[in-house]
Amino acid sequence: MPTASATPPPSPLMRKLSAFVALPEADLDILARFHRRRRFFAPDHGLVEEGQPRQSAFILAAGWASSYKLQPDGRRQIVDVQVPGDFLGLRSILFRASDHSVEAVTPIEASEVLISDLLDGFEKAPRLATAILWAASRDEAMVVEHLVNLGRRSTEEGMAHFLLELAARLKLVGLGDETGYDCPLTQYHLADVLGVSAVHVNRILRRLRERGLVTFQDGRVRFDDFAGLVELAAFDTCYLDQDGPILR
Template identity: 40%
Template sequence: MRQTKSHLVRKLQRGATLCSTDMARLDDLTRVARLVAPGVDLVQEEDRPRRVHVVTEGVACRYRHLPDGRRAIVGLMLPGDFCDLHMSVLGHVDHAIGTLVPSRIARVDATEVLALVDASSGISRACWWASLVEESILREWLVNVGRRPSIQQVTHLFCELHARLRAVGLGGETSFELPFTQPVIADLLGISPVHVQRVLRSMRNQGLITLQARRITFPDYDVAAEFAHFDPGYLHLDGAPHR
């Protein structure tokens, strides 16, 4: 009898019905995960990856370096997320993927993942769903960065992190451990670290969050979500129709 589910299985079950064999096969993908220090590239720009990476602990990100040396983060991979599920199809990648904090990363041959997808309609649907959710998150990030003031941007980001972590069994009902530093928030939202400090101070003063060490708590989650115009529908955590 299965006692626990990996973060990968917890996530993919949101998008498809997985039988016990599917879950066992997916668990096998992440059974061996190596500890990776923060700031290590898993994939570099122009690489031609032959492996798929899965985050089992920690956080990784997609990013681009600008000519002046600044970094723009364009995606976050949390526990249970594939980093580069379909990269082998593209031939080479147009961005880098690196760890933000000490993380455990499973590395799987792309051919092994493709074989699982071919062998199981449930896994195929789940992986397709995961890719579509990534696109949905990117669209919401474009709206967040392009059209919301900074305090709403950060609040929205925190609401998203809380929802995504809860979906894989991490975090509390109204709190979560912020898995990275303020400079990372700056690179995510395109603002300065100093401005991030000001925004966090304003959020605390307005009662949107409390911050102790790295524990973010929403005194009233509904108030914070309404303030940020956060609707979790774009995360599709209620699952897709199972066929």
């Protein structure tokens, strides 16, 4: 006798938006339509190019990506790292031309989203539109913290803060917790996040490991003293706004 098929697990984006608002079934159906155009990309593939008009946005389903600005001399500043459940290049379909580039860090699976998808979804599901506005606002809040990492926190504090932020974001979509998480970022990625050299990143990670706070080795971040790392970074998750739905 055939068994009923199991309900598919919620997508990372659905899990993320549920931290803000309880979406009705009709809104979830519209959200599911955003995933119609599945795409697969290899590492280092550019999904969005700065200065180019009329580009698509993407919803990251699996893998990691980075958003960055490239200087004329080739230096790169990574302004954010995207994990499953994040939008890639959302501004690229709202602005006349993209103000940043997006590149795959790992092999990724993503859903292509057109401006017509967003406008149609927002018209039919204002509650979903509010949830996506929350996600975009949360991304902006993270960029503010990254600016503080660059300008006012020490390099050790900035590294600690960034690793803790990733842990909180990954926990929201079921990919990390207070013990640690898998992380494909290289020391060169971390250097471009913090605005230092890869050699300096190596020193920072070694100092944090020697202090018994965190070990980043073989693609895994392991928190050896989670509370101590939180204290070092003065890390407060309030800006991530993910402690439970505000709207029900």
